[in-house]
Structure formats: structure tokens, C-alpha cells
Amino acid sequence: MSSNGDARYDVVGIGNALVDxxxxxxxxxxxxxxxxxxxxxxxxxxxxxxxxxxxGSAVEMSGGSAANTMCGVASFGGRAxxxxxxSDDDLGQxxxxxxxAVGVNFRPGxxxxxxPTGRCIIVVTPDAQRTMNTYLGVxxxxxxxxxxxxxxxxxxxxxxxxxxxxxxxxxxxxxxxAAIAHEAGRKVSLTLSDSFCVDRHRDDFLALVSDxxxxxxxxxxxxCSLYRTESFDHAITEVRQxxxxxxxxxxxxxxxxxxxxxxxxxxxxxxTRVIDTTGAGDLYAAGFLYGYTQGRDHAGCGRLGxxxxxxxxxxxxxxxxxxxxxxxx
Amino acid sequence: MSSNGDARYDVVGIGNALVDxxxxxxxxxxxxxxxxxxxxxxxxxxxxxxxxxxxGSAVEMSGGSAANTMCGVASFGGRAxxxxxxSDDDLGQxxxxxxxAVGVNFRPGxxxxxxPTGRCIIVVTPDAQRTMNTYLGVxxxxxxxxxxxxxxxxxxxxxxxxxxxxxxxxxxxxxxxAAIAHEAGRKVSLTLSDSFCVDRHRDDFLALVSDxxxxxxxxxxxxCSLYRTESFDHAITEVRQxxxxxxxxxxxxxxxxxxxxxxxxxxxxxxTRVIDTTGAGDLYAAGFLYGYTQGRDHAGCGRLGxxxxxxxxxxxxxxxxxxxxxxxx
Numbered sequence: 327m328s329s330n331g332d333a334r335y336d337v338v339g340i341g342n343a344l345v346d347x348x349x350x351x352x353x354x355x356x357x358x359x360x361x362x363x364x365x366x367x368x369x370x371x372x373x374x375x376x377x378x379x380x381x382g383s384a385v386e387m388s389g390g391s392a393a394n395t396m397c398g399v400a401s402f403g404g405r406a407x408x409x410x411x412x413s414d415d416d417l418g419q420x421x422x423x424x425x426x427a428v429g430v431n432f433r434p435g436x437x438x439x440x441x442p443t444g445r446c447i448i449v450v451t452p453d454a455q456r457t458m459n460t461y462l463g464v465x466x467x468x469x470x471x472x473x474x475x476x477x478x479x480x481x482x483x484x485x486x487x488x489x490x491x492x493x494x495x496x497x498x499x500x501x502x503x504a505a506i507a508h509e510a511g512r513k514v515s516l517t518l519s520d521s522f523c524v525d526r527h528r529d530d531f532l533a534l535v536s537d538x539x540x541x542x543x544x545x546x547x548x549x550c551s552l553y554r555t556e557s558f559d560h561a562i563t564e565v566r567q568x569x570x571x572x573x574x575x576x577x578x579x580x581x582x583x584x585x586x587x588x589x590x591x592x593x594x595x596x597x598t599r600v601i602d603t604t605g606a607g608d609l610y611a612a613g614f615l616y617g618y619t620q621g622r623d624h625a626g627c628g629r630l631g632x633x634x635x636x637x638x639x640x641x642x643x644x645x646x647x648x649x650x651x652x653x654x655x
Numbered sequence: 656m657s658s659n660g661d662a663r664y665d666v667v668g669i670g671n672a673l674v675d676x677x678x679x680x681x682x683x684x685x686x687x688x689x690x691x692x693x694x695x696x697x698x699x700x701x702x703x704x705x706x707x708x709x710x711g712s713a714v715e716m717s718g719g720s721a722a723n724t725m726c727g728v729a730s731f732g733g734r735a736x737x738x739x740x741x742s743d744d745d746l747g748q749x750x751x752x753x754x755x756a757v758g759v760n761f762r763p764g765x766x767x768x769x770x771p772t773g774r775c776i777i778v779v780t781p782d783a784q785r786t787m788n789t790y791l792g793v794x795x796x797x798x799x800x801x802x803x804x805x806x807x808x809x810x811x812x813x814x815x816x817x818x819x820x821x822x823x824x825x826x827x828x829x830x831x832x833a834a835i836a837h838e839a840g841r842k843v844s845l846t847l848s849d850s851f852c853v854d855r856h857r858d859d860f861l862a863l864v865s866d867x868x869x870x871x872x873x874x875x876x877x878x879c880s881l882y883r884t885e886s887f888d889h890a891i892t893e894v895r896q897x898x899x900x901x902x903x904x905x906x907x908x909x910x911x912x913x914x915x916x917x918x919x920x921x922x923x924x925x926x927t928r929v930i931d932t933t934g935a936g937d938l939y940a941a942g943f944l945y946g947y948t949q950g951r952d953h954a955g956c957g958r959l960g961x962x963x964x965x966x967x968x969x970x971x972x973x974x975x976x977x978x979x980x981x982x983x984x
Contacts, residue, residue, distance in 0.1 A: 349756075382756045383726075383974065386715035386749060397712075416745035416771075420715060427678075427711045442745075645712060 333512070335431070336404040336619035338481030340473075340503055341392025342465040342489050342496075343410030343434075344444045345417040346604070346644060349384040351449045356457060361449065366458040366520045368492060369447075374461035377447050386417070387643050388424035389446055390465070391519060392487045394605045394644045398612020398634050400429045401650040404619060407477050409503075411435035411468045417443040418464075424645075435472025438464050448604055454639065456604040462493070469495040470502040478503050479510035482619050483541070485611065488519035488548075491527045504538045517611055518544035521551040528552065536568040541618070543611045545575045562589065573628070575610050580632060583624040592628030595636035605644030609634035613650070630654055662841070664760070665733040665948035667810030669802075669832055670721025671794040671818050671825075672739030672763075673773045674746040675933070675973060678713040680778045685786060690778065695787040695849045697821060698776075703790040706776050715746070716972050717753035718775055719794070720848060721816045723934045723973045727941025727963050729758045730979040733948060736806050738832075740764035740797045746772040747793075753974075764801025767793050777933055783968065785933040791822070798824040799831040807832050808839035811948050812870070814940065817848035817877075820856045833867045846940055847873035850880040857881065864897050870947070871901040872940045878903050891918065902957070904939050909961060912953040921957030924965035934973030938963035942979070959983055 356363050359377060369377065378384075396406040408430050412418035414437055421443060425432040444463035448456050468490070478484060484507040490496040504514045516539045518524050524531055524544075531552055535542055542565065544552070549561040549572075558576075562584055565572040572584040580594040613634035617627030633653050637646050685692050688706060698706065707713075725735040737759050741747035743766055750772060754761040773792035777785050797819070807813060813836040819825040833843045845868045847853050853860055853873075860881055864871055871894065873881070878890040878901070887905075891913055894901045901913040909923040942963035946956030962982050966975050 378752060379755075381752075383717070383753045384749070384756070385972070388712070420713070423707060423710075424712045426708075427713070643714070 333480055333482045334405065335407045335477070335481035337396065337399045337483045337485050337615050338407045338409070338478050339392035339396040339485045340409045340490065340499070341390050341487040342444060342460070342462060343393060343412045343421055344390040344446045344460065344465060345421055346387055346389030346446050346448050347378065347384045348387065348448045348450060348604070348642060349381040351381065351451065353451055355380070355449060356451060361457045361459070362522070363451065363457050364455050365522050366460055366489070369459045369461050371461065374445070374447060374459065377459055381447065381449065385642065386420065387645070388421045389644045391489060391517065391608050392485055393425060394608035395485060395612045395615070396430045397425065397428050397645045398609045398650060399616050401646045402613065402616040402630065402634070402654060403651045404616045407431040407433060407481060409433045409435070409472065409474060409477065411438070411464050411472055412443045413437055413441060413464045415443050417445060431477070433474040433477050435468055438467050441467065450602045450604070450642070454600040454603050456602060466493045467495060468499050470499050473499055473503055473506070475506050478506045479512070481507070481512060483513045483515055483615055485515045485517070485615060487517055488523050488531065491530055492523060497530070508538070513540040514538055515541035515543065515615070517607065518542070518548035518552060521547040524548050524551040528554070535565070540570050542569045542572040543607070545577070545607060549574050573614055573631070575607055581610065581628050583628050590624045590628065592625060592632055595632040597636045597640055600639050602642045603639050605638040606635045608644060609638040609646065662809055662811045663734065664736045664806070664810035666725065666728045666812045666814050666944050667736045667738065667807055668721035668725040668814045669738045669819065669828070670719050670816040671773055671789070671791055672722060672741045672750055673719040673775045673789065673794060674750055675716055675718030675775050675777050676707065676713045677716065677777045677779060677933070677971060678710040680710065680780065682780055684709070684778060685780060690786045690788070691851070692780065692786050693784050694851050695789055695818070698788045698790050700790065703774070703776060703788065706788055710776065710778065714971065715749065716974070717750045718973045720818060720846065720937050721814055722754060723937035724814060724941045724944070725759045726754065726757050726974045727938045727979060728945050730975045731942065731945040731959065731963070731983060732980045733945045736760040736762060736810060738762045738764070738801065738803055738806065740767070740793050740801055741772045742766055742770060742793045744772050746774060760806070762803040762806050764797055767796050770796065779931045779933070779971070783929040783932050785931060795822040796824060797828050799828050802828055802832055802835070804835050807835045808841070810836070810841060812842045812844055812944055814844045814846070814944060816846055817852050817860065820859055821852060826859070837867070842869040843867055844870035844872065844944070846936065847871070847877035847881060850876040853877050853880040857883070864894070869899050871898045872936070874904045874906070874936060902943055902960070904936055910939065910957050912957050919953045919957065921954060921961060924961040926965045926969055929968050931971045932968050934967040935964045937973060938967040938975065
């Protein structure tokens with residue numbers, strides 16, 4: 327368990343700062359617009375405009391994978407900070423407000439003139455699956471000078487999105503942040519984010535996981551993609567040789583907490599009706615990390631993850647609508 | 656019943672174009688910030704910033720009273736257009752998108768440099784009441800040159816918000832639009848919007864109602880405020896002498912459709928759980944106007960109003976989440 331001495335934060339997150347634009351659509355929309363259901367696709371301005379035009383009424387709410395996770399940590403009562411880049415536009419203000427509103431210390435990078443705040447156009451289908459189309463905007467310009475070293479050094483666990491690996495600047499920021507955290511005696515965690523993202527950057531991820539990541543998060547697809555295997559068992563065998571602690575979600579089947587010596591299965595929390603799976607993995611990680619920084623055992627950490635994921639898939643939007651601490655008793 | 660010959664639109668709405676910023680808070684927030692529960696208060700920039708800072712996580716979605724009503728008309732299958740002023744900022748784009756997405760023809764006024772799109776900070780309390788704090792921004796600059804005359808002349812019914820009466824420019828636009836509509840042989844309707852708004856502009860509203868309004872919408876508080884009476888019966892007696900058709904909602908007790916010769920009571924539609932009353936009056940008006948333009952009788956119009964209001968108070972947000980036409984069979 328982590329006991330890295332005194333720290334101002336339990337978890338410090340770094341990621342792409344995005345506002346979600348959430349709309350419902352049927353499966354026809356997915357096929358007509360050649361979307362890959364359940365995945366995250368990076369889109370440029372034209373494609374973002376085209377998709378948004380085609381979509382029905384939308385709701386805007388703050389998102390961003392690691393930012394969602396930090397909100398979850400705060401909602402459990404943990405101390406969280408977040409580093410990510412927004413612009414001084416309406417959506418950037420929304421993003422900053424919503425972090426501060428739940429008590430996450432927001433350390434924005436330096437602004438970049440004329441580049442808008444990033445947004446993620448999320449299409450939710452009747453099966454509650456979310457298909458994400460991300461226009462990164464200024465979030466992708468995150469670079470080492472944007473990192474608040476004191477904040478990173480003052481967090482027990484550093485948590486970073488694999489999504490950051492889609493841009494070189496952010497990749498540098500990622501490695502710099504990991505070095506700062508380790509230098510300060512902290513743990514470094516990574517979420518693989520998306521199987522296609524893993525596919526695009528497999529070698530980098532493999533190097534990271536064996537060299538710099540203490541706690542790895544991901545789902546079964548992402549782990550199998552990382553090790554280029556269709557066998558989940560094989561992927562588990564691989565990851566336990568490369569990483570101290572791997573936490574792998576398997577949808578309705580719950581999650582596995584994998585160490586060198588042990589594999590603990592944690593069931594999912596029951597959900598009456600799944601409305602929107604956006605944020606499921608982010609909030610699972612929030613619960614796990616909160617438990618981890620509180621010194622709970624692996625099964626207990628996983629249980630908090632399951633509770634948080636169950637809450638967030640029960641409604642539209644990627645962040646909890648209730649104080650997670652009230653569910654964690 | 657209206658049968659004003661051919662028209663491109665069933666209803667044309669004019670109002671303050673606003674994006675809603677919706678957050679939940681308890682009653683303590685209302686008292687601490689000296690808000691008037693259930694009302695709409697105009698706020699300047701500083702107060703808007705202060706309130707927003709104090710609020711928890713929020714969701715952004717398009718709002719604006721008359722705009723919500725036009726979305727409701729479209730959701731029933733009616734042909735609707737909307738005139739209102741936004742800026743070329745993120746929230747202005749959101750507002751325009753969400754109208755077009757449901758098939759409302761949006762006729763924005765001319766932009767005004769440096770003045771942001773208006774927003775309405777809505778605090779929803781556990782009793783499902785909404786308390787609105789409106790920063791009008793560019794919406795308040797609506798003036799006669801912003802009116803698309805051809806569109807207004809081409810709508811069977813013109814529908815305008817009493818809220819417009821809070822600013823002189825918009826008041827001029829209001830009177831100009833009514834003149835265009837009447838010149839084209841159309842009906843002019845008005846919603847009183849808010850009892851405090853009526854109180855601020857009572858003489859203007861009284862003159863309007865007797866001179867220019869064919870169909871008046873409001874609730875019991877607003878009607879009583881208009882006639883400075885505490886007796887709803889007295890207010891009904893007054894309004895039937897001044898207005899061809901008055902449609903007055905009375906919350907869970909439904910509504911009254913009042914003509915010179917008749918008062919028809921329409922019950923409310925049952926709702927399993929009231930979540931957020933934002934948009935209740937707007938959507939009632941949508942149902943009524945849709946029925947009216949389809950030639951339904953007053954009870955039938957009121958029933959569609961009740962159906963639409965019931966849908967919108969069953970979830971967060973001021974616009975329907977389902978196609979209202981599917982509920983109207």
C-alpha cells in the first residue's frame with residue numbers, strides 16, 4: 327500500500343481537458359457517420375463541425391477522462407488536483423468551474439491564443455454505449471512547461487491518461503510528470519484509455535508500463551491490445567510480469583486486481599438500468615485510487631471502484647451526481 | 656380557431672436567447688445568496704460571476720423561454736421559427752445548434768461585438784423548484800432591425816415573452832413584431848413570464864393585453880399581479896374583458912382556458928416524480944399553441960399543454976427529451 331509520507335494531495339491527474347457535448351442517437355447515426363461504436367476517435371475541426379451539425383439537441387458538461395477521475399476522488403472525500411489546458415472561452419470557463427466546484431485544485435497550463443477549449447462529441451446509443459469524437463483543441467498543446475511541479479510532487483499518486491500519448495508535446499509532458507513524481511517518491515499510474523489508442527502507441531505503452539508505471543488501469547480490450555493477444559488470460563500473465571499492480575475492468579463482470587502473486591476478482595455493483603456508460607472506467611479508477619490512498623486492501627479498492635462506476639452509468643454524463651462518500655459506507 | 660390562410664410556420668417565437676446553466680443546491684444556498692425562490696431575477700456580470708462561483712457542478716443546455724416553447728412546438732410536429740440574439744461564442748453556437756437540431760428555423764439578429772451570449776443560472780432545489788438568475792448579455796440588445804419581417808408575417812401565431820419587456824430596445828422590437836403580425840392577419844400571443852416582471856411593467860402589460868394580445872399565457876400569480884388582486888376569480892373576470900383568449904396555468908391543478916363566454920378547466924397530466932420544474936410553462940404553451948394551430952378545441956389544446964409540461968418537469972432541463980408527438984396520440 328502507498329504510504330509515501332505526507333502529501334497535500336491523494337491523487338494528481340493529468341489529461342486532456344475537454345467539455346463533453348452529449349447527444350442521443352440511434353445506431354443508424356453510428357453507421358451513417360462511420361463511427362466506431364464504443365471507441366474514441368480524434369477528429370479535426372471540419373469533422374467535428376460536421377458531426378455536431380448532424381446531431382440532435384445536446385447537453386454540455388465538463389468531461390475529460392482524468393478530470394472525471396479527479397472529480398470522483400474528490401466526491402469520495404479525497405484530495406485531488408488536476409493539470410490540463412483550456413482556453414479562456416466559454417467552455418474553458420465551464421471546465422474550470424466544474425472542477426473547482428467539487429473541490430479539485432485546477433492547475434491550468436498557460437493559455438494559447440486562438441486555440442479553443444477541446445470538446446468531445448459523445449453519441450449515446452439506446453444500448454447506453456458511448457461513442458466519442460474528440461476535438462482536442464488547446465488540450466493537446468499540454469507540454470512540460472505547463473506542468474506544475476510542486477503540485478505533482480505533492481500527490482501520493484500521479485494519474486495520467488493514455489489519451490495524452492496521441493500528441494508528442496503531451497507525451498513529453500507525460501514522461502516529465504512521471505519523473506517528477508518518482509523523484510518525489512510518489513506512485514505513477516496510467517490508464518490505457520482506449521484499445522485503438524493503445525494500438526496506435528503500443529511500443530511506447532509497453533516501455534512505459536515496464537519502466538515507469540506502478541499502477542496500470544485499463545479494460546480487457548485495452549490489455550489484450552497492449553499485448554497483441556486475444557487471450558485475456560495471456561494478457562494477465564504478461565502484465566503481472568511488467569507492472570506492480572494492474573487493475574483491469576471487464577464491464578458487467580466487474581474487475582480484476584492483478585499483482586505478481588495474486589489475482590483478485592471484484593464483482594460489479596448491480597445497476598437497475600444502465601443509461602450512459604460514459605465515465606465508467608474513469609470513475610472506477612477514482613474509487614480504486616481513493617481506496618488505495620486510504621490504505622484499503624485491493625478488494626476494498628475495487629469495491630469502491632465498482633460503486634463509483636455503477637453511479638456514473640446510471641445517468642447521463644461522466645461525473646457523479648451524488649457525493650460518492652455517501653455510497654461508500 | 657385560427658385559420659389565417661396559408662402560413663410557412665405554425666408559430667414564430669421571439670425572446671431572450673439564453674443558455675441555461677443548471678445546478679442543484681439546497682434551500683440554504685437560496686437564503687444565503689438572497690435569491691427569490693421560483694422567480695427570475697436579472698443579474699449583472701459581477702453577480703452572475705459570484706453566483707456561478709458559489710454553485711456546484713453545472714450542466715449547460717439551451718434555454719430561453721420562447722425558444723423552449725418553439726422546440727416544444729417542433730417536437731409535436733409543428734413548424735416553428737425563432738428570433739433572438741446570440742453572439743458568435745461557444746454558448747451562441749450551442750444555442751443555434753440546439754434549435755436547428757429539432758427543426759426550429761433560427762433567425763438570429765445581427766451580432767454585437769464583445770457582448771457575450773446570455774445565460775440563465777438556474778438553481779434547482781430538492782423540491783424541484785427552479786430559481787433563475789439571468790445575465791441577458793447580447794440577448795437584451797434585440798431591436799427592431801433584428802426582426803426578420805418575412806418570418807414573422809409567415810407565422811400563424813406570433814409568440815413573445817413578457818421577459819422582453821425588461822429592456823427598452825426589446826420592448827420596441829416587441830411592438831414592431833406585433834404590428835407586423837397583425838398587418839399580415841396573424842394572431843399575437845404573449846406569455847407574462849414572471850410575476851415580478853409583470854410587477855415591474857404592469858401598465859405596459861395592461862395596455863398590451865387590451866390592445867395587441869390575442870392569446871395571453873400566464874400562471875395564476877402572474878395574472879393576479881397583472882390585475883393587482885389576490886383573488887384569482889377577480890383576475891379571471893378582468894382578463895376575459897380584455898383578451899379574446901387567456902390560458903392560465905395553476906401548477907398541479909392544471910390550467911384554465913378563459914374566453915369571454917367560457918372558462919374550461921384542464922387537469923394536469925399525472926407525473927410520477929417531479930424533478931425540475933424549469934420549462935413547465937414554456938412547454939405548456941408549446942402544447943397549447945400546437946393544438947391551436949391544428950384547429951383543436953380549447954380543452955384539446957390544454958391537454959396537449961398538460962402533456963408537454965408533464966414531460967419536461969420529469970427530468971432536468973427546459974426542453975423535451977422525447978418527441979412530444981409520440982405522447983400526443
